Each structure stands twice: as C-alpha cells, then as structure tokens.
Amino acid sequence: METWLVVSNCQTFGLANSLKLLGPRFHIDAMDIWAFRKNIEKYKKELPRYFRVVLHPQFRNLDFDFGLAQNLDFIPSINFDAYHPDICYAFSGGPIEGPMGSYHSMIVLAAYEAGLGIEATRKLFRRDVFEGCGFFARWEQERAQLLKHFSEHGLDISPSFTQWSRGDAFMYSVNHPKVHCIYDIARAFLKRLGVEPVDGELMPADNLLNGPCYPVYPEIAEAFGARGSYLFKLPNDYRLITLEQFIEFSFAVYSRLPPGSILVEGAVRARYEKVKAVVAEAA
16 A cells, blocks of 8 residues: 655645545555654654655745655645635734734724724725725636646646635635635546546545634625625634624734734735725725
C-alpha cells in the first residue's frame, strides 16, 4: 500500500480525509503546516519513506528539503473573498484576535477609527455603502484568480466551481471553504494522477465548521443567489452572535490597543483606504 503525506494549511484534514475516502488503497497521513514545523526534525528522517508527499505550494520554499520525497505533488488551497469582501486581518504589534478570531470587518474597523459609535456603525451595513466599497465587484476577479491558481498546478476546477456557485455560498470565510469543495479538489487530483476515485457519496466531517463562520451579508447574498444573514458563528463554539454584538465586541478589543496602532494586511490596504473614505462620507 502506498503511503502518502499531506502537508497544507487549515484545509489539510478536509483534503486528507477526502483523499482517504476517494482513494482507499492509499494510506494517508496528514500534518498541517504548524504541526509540521514543530516536528521538522522528525520529518527530515521520515519523509523519504513516503511514496508521495502532497504539499501546499505556498510551503515549497520552507527551509526544508522536500526533494527527499519519492514523489512530490502540489495542491493549492481555496481562497475566495467575493462572499466576504469585508473581511481583513488586522495587526497591532502582532495579529489582533477579535470575536471572530483573526477575521475583522473593514467597515467596523474604519468606523472605530473614525470615532463612530455602535449604532452609527450598524447603520453602515447597507447596500449603498457596500456598493461604494466595491463589495459587489469581487466575483469575476476572484473566480479568475482561483481557477488560474489551480490550473498552474494541473488541476482544472472550473466545472466544480460552476457547481459550487449554484445556491448557497460555498465559503465560511475568505479561506475556509465548505468540505464538499475540498472533496472535489481531492477527486480532481486523483484523476490527474490517473487514479479512478472510489466515490461512495460520503464526505468527511466538515472540520472548518468548528472555526469562525462569517455571514454573507444579505445584500451581497442576494446579488449572488445565496442565503444571507448578519449572524456570526464564533470560533470553537456553536454559538451565534448578532451584528450589533460583533461590533460591540470588536470595539472592546480595539479600545485596549494604543491609538493609531492598528494596521490591516498589506494585500487589502488599498481596499481598506477606499472603505475608510466611504465610511467617512456615509457618516
């Protein structure tokens, strides 16, 4: 029996468990990148025994010789922000943990920095503000980027994407897809290897549901034919909070930080500046 090792990000276990279901003749071990780094000395010795190592391409430049693997393959992860264009990561000396873990709302953060209160911030969650922020214009760009990313690694996921796009949102956040999407990626990968998947119509547990689940705002959901809400599912807890609570809890976190110290991730900084301008005008 071939033994494989899967090393990826937060999507590791959904991918590995999907591969197990679809390829029962393989023995598959899984290790997310954080655990891999902690055990890196161990894997310097153990990597050569794996017939195949499936690696997230983001980690190919890790200070580790993956060339020790008998066969090295790459599977990207799914990132798609069109359902959740308001999400950003924020930092003040280090990553800021808010009520939704590492996920923050650009609108809420901009409103806080503008000195707005909770009720005034709540009123910013409306269609014209989203329009001004460019929240409705993310779909085609994100779709093209996602398909290109997988295509670069020999995986054509365009038919799957078409299916994912019909009905409810297929993402819990910008980088947490629902498990059926990861399952489709695993199937496409096996087919690329020339392995006929054994599809028993069973999917693994959706472990990303344990994490934070960001809502698709109703106005955005309507544009994409999905269901929307303003209910936020907390990380590591099966509990929902309202938009008002999310704003209140976020403000409480920001108020404990030095004034003017909050920065958003570089990848969305230009978009955040646009959101700040729209918030200032709307307020």
